[in-house]
Amino acid sequence: xxxxxxxxxxxxxxxxxxxxxxxxxxxxxxxxxxxxxxxxxxxxxxxxxxxxxxxxxxxxxxxxxxxxxxxxxxxxxxxxxxxxxxxxxxxxxxx
Numbered sequence: 001x002x003x004x005x006x007x008x009x010x011x012x013x014x015x016x017x018x019x020x021x022x023x024x025x026x027x028x029x030x031x032x033x034x035x036x037x038x039x040x041x042x043x044x045x046x047x048x049x050x051x052x053x054x055x056x057x058x059x060x061x062x063x064x065x066x067x068x069x070x071x072x073x074x075x076x077x078x079x080x081x082x083x084x085x086x087x088x089x090x091x092x093x094x095x
Contacts, residue, residue: 006045008037 010018014037021029083089 006038006041008041010037 014033018030018033021033
């Protein structure tokens with residue numbers, strides 16, 4: 001997961017309203033002001049960001065997983081024996 005940092009540029013007027021709402025502990029007012037300030041930023045982000053294709057997420061995750069597994073793989077690990085991966089070995093405790 002990639003973190004995203006969003007910077008909002010607020011007018012002095014909006015900053016004053018936010019400070020007032022915070023001082024009054026008016027959660028609903030602060031929420032409304034922030035949503036109103038954030039809306040144009042969201043619209044801009046949606047216009048700039050191309051829609052992800054269905055396979056993109058899987059490809060990125062698969063590559064990350066392969067890289068992670070490669071970091072844990074060591075040269076000293078012996079390969080599994082043929083018996084270890086055989087049907088008889090896998091089901092030996094289940095008749």
